[in-house]
Amino acid sequence: xxxxxxxPHYRFSSASYEAGIVEHDIGGAVIRIYNPEKTIADCxxxxxxxxxxxxxxxxxxxxxxxxxxxxxxLEYAGINRVYTQIRPIxxxxx
Numbered sequence: 530x531x532x533x534x535x536x537p538h539y540r541f542s543s544a545s546y547e548a549g550i551v552e553h554d555i556g557g558a559v560i561r562i563y564n565p566e567k568t569i570a571d572c573x574x575x576x577x578x579x580x581x582x583x584x585x586x587x588x589x590x591x592x593x594x595x596x597x598x599x600x601x602x603l604e605y606a607g608i609n610r611v612y613t614q615i616r617p618i619x620x621x622x623x
Contacts, residue, residue, distance in 0.1 A: 548608045565591055566598060570605035573615045585618070592622065599623065 549567025553560045563571065569584075569591055576584045591597055599619050606612040 545608050549605055565594070566601040567605045569602050570609045570611065570615070573606065573618075574609045574611050588618070588622065 549564045549570075550561050551564050553562065569588055572579055572584045572587050588602075591602075592599075602619065603612060603616065606615045
């Protein structure tokens with residue numbers, strides 16, 4: 530019996546859902562998670578629910594990594610249809 534306070538449901542295009550998935554073998558179990566760049570793009574897609582401060586902090590933490598790639602974030606932002614919203618923020622941080 531469904532609860533009246535059920536969790537919200539989300540729909541994703543297959544491109545958005547499948548993009549950026551990496552597989553890790555952990556103790557013989559294959560775990561599928563999103564890579565950091567896709568995660569940043571997803572955070573930006575849901576910035577109104579998460580809060581822009583959290584999204585900017587996540588982006589700043591990502592930029593401190595040696596292998597940070599703003600281009601990869603923009604690729605995933607294009608898939609998530611938030612390219613035009615995230616590009617000015619990335620340019621301001623560079």
